[in-house]
Amino acid sequence: MxxxxxxxxxxxxxxxxxxxxxxxTDDVTSADAIMVRSANLHAIDFSPNLLxxxxxxxxxxxxxxxxxxxxxxxxxxxxxxxxxxxxxxxIAGMLLSARDICGGIDWVKRHSDxxxxxxxxxxxxxxxxxxxxxxxxxxxxxLGAIGAMVANAGRSLGMHVLxxxxxxxxxxxxxxxxxxxxxxxxxEIWANADYITIHIPATKATRxxxxxxxxAAMKDDVVVLNYARDALVDERAMAEALQTGHVARYVTxxxxxxxxxxxxxxxxxxxGASTKEAEDNCAIMAANEVRDYLENGNIENSVNFESTTLGxxxxxxxxxxxHQNVPGLIGRITSAISAAGVNIENMTDKSRGDVAYAxxxxxxxxxxxxxxxIASVENIIRARAIRK
Numbered sequence: 001m002x003x004x005x006x007x008x009x010x011x012x013x014x015x016x017x018x019x020x021x022x023x024x025t026d027d028v029t030s031a032d033a034i035m036v037r038s039a040n041l042h043a044i045d046f047s048p049n050l051l052x053x054x055x056x057x058x059x060x061x062x063x064x065x066x067x068x069x070x071x072x073x074x075x076x077x078x079x080x081x082x083x084x085x086x087x088x089x090x091i092a093g094m095l096l097s098a099r100d101i102c103g104g105i106d107w108v109k110r111h112s113d114x115x116x117x118x119x120x121x122x123x124x125x126x127x128x129x130x131x132x133x134x135x136x137x138x139x140x141x142x143l144g145a146i147g148a149m150v151a152n153a154g155r156s157l158g159m160h161v162l163x164x165x166x167x168x169x170x171x172x173x174x175x176x177x178x179x180x181x182x183x184x185x186x187x188e189i190w191a192n193a194d195y196i197t198i199h200i201p202a203t204k205a206t207r208x209x210x211x212x213x214x215x216a217a218m219k220d221d222v223v224v225l226n227y228a229r230d231a232l233v234d235e236r237a238m239a240e241a242l243q244t245g246h247v248a249r250y251v252t253x254x255x256x257x258x259x260x261x262x263x264x265x266x267x268x269x270x271x272g273a274s275t276k277e278a279e280d281n282c283a284i285m286a287a288n289e290v291r292d293y294l295e296n297g298n299i300e301n302s303v304n305f306e307s308t309t310l311g312x313x314x315x316x317x318x319x320x321x322x323h324q325n326v327p328g329l330i331g332r333i334t335s336a337i338s339a340a341g342v343n344i345e346n347m348t349d350k351s352r353g354d355v356a357y358a359x360x361x362x363x364x365x366x367x368x369x370x371x372x373x374i375a376s377v378e379n380i381i382r383a384r385a386i387r388k
Contacts, residue, residue, distance in 0.1 A: 002294050005031035007039040010056055014283020018291055033290045035283075038062055046073060051384070052293050054286035057082060057273055058145075059229065060303050061202065069304040069355050072322035072382030076289040076301050080145035081281040082273035087149040089253070089272050090197055090227050091157075094138075096266055097195075097223045097249035099130035134158030139193030141165075141186070141209070142228070147199035148172045151180045162189050190217035195225065202229035212237035221248040227272050230254035238262065297359050297386050305357045306350035315345050315361040318386040319371070323358065324379040325351040330358060336374050340366055355381070 003025040004018060014035070015024060025031055033052040034041075040062045041053070053063055054076040068075050096102060107124055111117045138154040140147050143165035154161045155177040163180045165172075176182075183189065186209075189196060196218070200206050210224060210233040218224075224247060226233055233250075235258040241247040242263050250265045259267050273282065285301075292298045297320040298309040310318070319337070323329050330349055337344055343363035350357055366374075366385060375383035 002032045003027075003030055004033045004035060004290065006035045007041070008037035008056075010035045010037070010286075011280045011283035013280045014056065014287045017284045017287040021295070022291065032294060035286055035290065036062070037282075046071060052076065052290055054078075054290045056279070056282035056286045059201065061229070065304045070381070074293060074299055074302050075304045076286060076293075077303055078282045078285040078289075079301060081285045082275075082278035083145040083149050085275040085278035086146045086227055086272040087153055089268070090146075090150050090225055091153055093225050093227070093251040093266065093268075094133055094195055094197075094223070097225075097251050098133055100128040102266065104128040133195075136160070136194040137162065137192050139164070139189035139196040140180075140199065141189065141196065142199035143168050143172050143176065143182075144199060145172070146227075147197075148175050150197055150199065152177045155179055159195075162193060164189055186214070187217065190214055191219070193222065194219065195223045197225040198228045198232050200228055200232065202231040207231045208234050210234060210238070215241045215247065218247070220246055223247070223249045223251065226250070226252040226254065230256060230259065235259060235262075295386070297384070299357060304352070305355065306352045308348055308350045308357050308359055310346055310348060310359050310361055313361070313386060313388050315363060316387075317362045317365045319358075319360045319362060319366065319374070320384045320386060321358045321360070321374065322381040322383075323356055324381065325354050325356040326379050329377075329379055332377055333358065333360070333374060333380075336370075336377070337362065337366070340370050342366060 002022045004022055005025050005028045006015065029047040030049060032049060033054065034050065035054050035056060037056050042064050050073055052074045053068060055063060056078055058077050058079050060075060060077055063075055065075050111120055114120060134157060137160045139162045140151045141164050143151060143163045151161045151163050161180045163182050164186055212234050215237050230252065238247065238250050239262045242250055242265060250262055252259050253268050253270050253272050255267050255269050259265055289301055296313055297318050299305050300307050300309065321333055334344060344360055345363050346361040348359050371383055371385045
């Protein structure tokens with residue numbers, strides 16, 4: 001029986017998807033896996049029992065990914081599961097910035113007790129006039145699950161769309177509207193886009209990508225939307241650009257002491273994936289990843305190990321081995337298995353940086369002592385026997 005500990009509320013439809021052979025536990029030290037949403041795990045000392053962490057969402061800034069890799073703990077996320085919810089909020093953000101809807105709503109509330117509010121509204125409405133999205137140019141930075149959907153939605157609204165993603169996958173390239181123009185230089189977006197939206201992770205390479213220099217190169221009256229991570233934007237430079245009027249609106253889903261004080265910023269309280277459908281989709285996807293990994297050793301959608309799969313277990317036993325990515329180590333593993341008189345029927349080994357993961361289907365069973373002996377080999381992080 002595998003034990004799963006849930007941090008934050010994980011949708012029941014997700015925990016139900018774990019199925020037979022799984023039980024939920026309140027004791028994190030006994031858990032084989034953790035399912036989490038936004039709770040910060042950086043200060044937690046993980047138990048040696050822990051095999052996996054599944055983030056019911058895309059971002060993993062709340063999880064010590066490298067530390068987990070060093071301990072042979074697989075960190076999963078759920079890319080694309082909440083994409084539609086975020087896409088819809090991005091479109092809402094563009095509409096809110098194009099038309100002063102918030103200002104109009106506030107005006108009506110202030111005059112709600114006036115019996116002549118209807119007549120007054122006809123006179124006041126011009127101050128809330130805006131522009132239409134059709135015919136404007138939308139620059140999309142990052143064409144993954146969310147960015148591709150936003151780009152296509154922009155086309156559906158009659159916008160010209162520029163898409164930037166140096167790592168565009170074949171999967172999402174095929175999903176893009178053929179009129180989305182893929183560009184290779186961000187300067188084209190800065191110079192031409194009326195709306196700029198960011199859909200990339202926050203890494204050392206991308207932090208501050210909306211820099212002071214980038215903002216200065218943007219068109220006057222540009223609208224910048226950030227539903228990815230606040231660290232992607234130089235917020236001091238953004239505040240100054242809003243103050244001068246160079247940037248018309250900054251629309252962000254990240255309320256902090258900087259964004260909430262910016263003039264003409266539209267700030268929402270991290271609502272991007274806060275729909276019932278998105279929470280359900282993320283929970284189900286996370287549960288499926290955990291189940292397939294614990295039962296079969298397969299890894300899909302991990303942020304610290306390469307995708308590695310041999311399908312469902314078909315042989316007598318499967319051996320899962322995390323190891324340092326050093327020469328000759330696979331030979332030492334296979335030699336130890338051969339010395340135990342067991343045949344290797346199928347295997348795969350995938351590396352990512354300094355760490356790697358091997359799956360081996362065996363024609364016979366190794367004892368727990370033999371598995372422990374393999375785990376003790378120098379440069380092996382963890383070895384686990386998976387039996388049907």
